[in-house]
Every structure is written in structure tokens, then in C-alpha cells.
Amino acid sequence: MVVCGALVVPPWSSVYTPQDLSNRLVALDFGNGTAYAGLQMLEGAVPRQAIRTCSFDTSPAKRYTALMAGEFEATVLQEPWITVAEKAGCRLVSTTFFYGSWVADATVDADTYAAFIRASTAAVGRINADKRRYLPYFTREYQGYSEVDALTPDDFNLGRIQVKAPEPIPEADARWDWEWMSSWGLLRGAFEAEAQLNAAVQQAAHTGLQGIAALATSSCRSE
Amino acid sequence: MLKTMVIEPVRAFNGLDVLVARDEGLFAAAGLDLQFARPQPNDLRSTAEGTLANPVTNQGRLLERGEARMFQG
Numbered sequence: 001m002v003v004c005g006a007l008v009v010p011p012w013s014s015v016y017t018p019q020d021l022s023n024r025l026v027a028l029d030f031g032n033g034t035a036y037a038g039l040q041m042l043e044g045a046v047p048r049q050a051i052r053t054c055s056f057d058t059s060p061a062k063r064y065t066a067l068m069a070g071e072f073e074a075t076v077l078q079e080p081w082i083t084v085a086e087k088a089g090c091r092l093v094s095t096t097f098f099y100g101s102w103v104a105d106a107t108v109d110a111d112t113y114a115a116f117i118r119a120s121t122a123a124v125g126r127i128n129a130d131k132r133r134y135l136p137y138f139t140r141e142y143q144g145y146s147e148v149d150a151l152t153p154d155d156f157n158l159g160r161i162q163v164k165a166p167e168p169i170p171e172a173d174a175r176w177d178w179e180w181m182s183s184w185g186l187l188r189g190a191f192e193a194e195a196q197l198n199a200a201v202q203q204a205a206h207t208g209l210q211g212i213a214a215l216a217t218s219s220c221r222s223e
Numbered sequence: 224m225l226k227t228m229v230i231e232p233v234r235a236f237n238g239l240d241v242l243v244a245r246d247e248g249l250f251a252a253a254g255l256d257l258q259f260a261r262p263q264p265n266d267l268r269s270t271a272e273g274t275l276a277n278p279v280t281n282q283g284r285l286l287e288r289g290e291a292r293m294f295q296g
């Protein structure tokens with residue numbers, strides 16, 4: 001799955017570019033991918049020492065409400081709250097996409113994971129054939145929020161909804177992620193590919209090979 | 224016979240394909256009985272409790288307890 005994250009400011013903000021967020025407070029849900037996407041959008045625009053952040057709730061609904069209440073100057077949102085924010089006149093000063101990665105325990109065998117991939121891949125085909133048909137998935141999770149209930153399919157930018165058939169994670173990508181997280185002090189030690197990626201199971205599952213025994217000791221990640 | 228696998232819950236923004244595959248019978252067609260684990264109320268901590276250096280996340284909690292075998296990170 002490809003996730004869209006947007007760095008959003010309220011309509012009255014004097015911020016028009018990511019650079020304008022230098023030394024301004026940005027609320028992030030640390031521990032989730034959206035927070036790290038937010039950091040990457042910020043560090044692409046301003047020096048790290050000029051990035052000011054605070055921890056805020058996992059719920060994009062709460063982050064949006066607090067943004068509009070002026071509790072901070074920007075936050076990162078995902079759908080359907082990006083669309084809610086746009087409809088309310090907020091500006092998206094930066095938008096990015098990132099992969100969600102599946103993390104598996106050692107009991108997931110290649111046959112099971114292959115079945116998971118086959119189903120996911122079939123779903124990706126259906127979604128890409130008619131994204132509009134699947135928009136209710138984004139809104140029904142927030143049923144009862146008046147801003148979401150007011151959305152119509154025409155409000156959505158379908159280009160922000162991207163799905164892709166799962167693929168094995170390239171080792172170089174995993175290494176880059178590890179080193180980036182380490183550079184923020186979130187991980188310690190050197191990247192060890194064998195500890196993070198089970199190449200045999202990934203390969204077997206993605207190529208449809210059968211009969212691979214359960215993962216021995218390491219976990220399996222796949223995008 | 225379907226194989227059963229329990230995973231941590233997903234939302235549309237990060238797991239639309241999984242939700243669609245479940246609702247449209249694609250997991251069953253692939254030979255998989257995919258189920259979502261049910262977090263307990265006290266499993267759900269707010270990320271507001273964490274910091275950049277010490278984040279709080281709910282991701283992976285059910286896997287660590289053996290109640291799910293995969294999660295979306």
C-alpha cells in the first residue's frame with residue numbers, strides 16, 4: 001500500500017511553503033509512518049535544527065481539530081482528512097507518498113504469505129480500475145464527524161489514492177530506512193539485512209514457490 | 224481448507240487493498256481465512272504520550288503478544 005501524507009496549514013496561516021515552517025511548531029504522531037513522512041518533508045526544506053515538532057494524537061481527526069483551533073502551526077494528515085482540510089480552505093504545503101510495510105512474525109510461512117499477496121494484488125487491480133467506487137472506505141471509518149459526512153466523491157483527489165501490488169523490499173531501501181531512522185536517534189546499531197528481511201520467504205512468496213518451511217528466526221517485511 | 228491468519232487491524236489510508244480483499248472474498252479465493260485481531264481498550268495509547276526520541280505506537284503490540292502474526296508498519 002502506498003500512503004499519502006500531506007503537511008497542512010490552516011487557511012489563515014502565513015505559511016505557504018515548507019521552508020516557511022522553519023522554527024514553527026508542527027504536530028506529528030511519532031511512532032507512525034505519517035510522522036516520519038512529516039519529518040522527511042520538513043528536512044527537505046529546512047535545516048534539522050530549525051525543525052520544531054511536538055507529539056500529538058494518532059487520530060488525524062484530533063490533529064485536524066487542534067490545527068484549526070490554533071494549537072500548532074502545521075500537522076501531517078492522511079485521507080480522508082487531507083480532503084477535509086482542503087475543503088475547509090487549508091493549504092497543503094507539501095505532499096508525499098510512502099510505503100506501508102508488512103511486518104510478519106516467524107510463524108508466517110511462504111504459502112500463507114503468498115496467499116495474502118495474491119489476494120492483495122487482486123484487490124489492487126480492482127481498486128485501480130475504479131478508485132471512486134472505493135472512496136466510502138475512507139469516509140465510513142469516520143462516520144459521525146460532520147466534516148467527513150459532508151464529503152462527496154467529487155471532493156477527493158483520486159491521485160492521492162495510490163495502491164500497488166506488494167513487492168519484496170529491496171535490501172538497499174531497508175538499509176536506507178534504517179540509517180535514516182538511526183540518524184534521528186530512533187534506532188541503534190548497524191543495519192543487518194538477515195535480521196530485518198527474510199529474503200528466502202519473500203522470494204518464495206512472491207514467485208509462488210511452495211513448500212518453504214516456516215520462517216526460522218527472522219521476520220519478513222514486504223511493501 | 225482455508226489457512227487462518229490473524230493480522231493487526233488496518234485502516235483505509237494504509238490498508239485499502241486488505242479491506243477490499245476481505246470484503247470481496249479475495250482472501251478466501253486465495254485460500255486464506257484472514258481475520259483482524261481485536262485490540263483491548265487499554266492497548267490503544269495515544270502517540271501524544273511519546274516523543275520523537277521515545278515514540279509510543281500501537282503498531283506491533285498485538286503481534287508481540289502473539290495475538291496477530293502481521294502488522295502494517
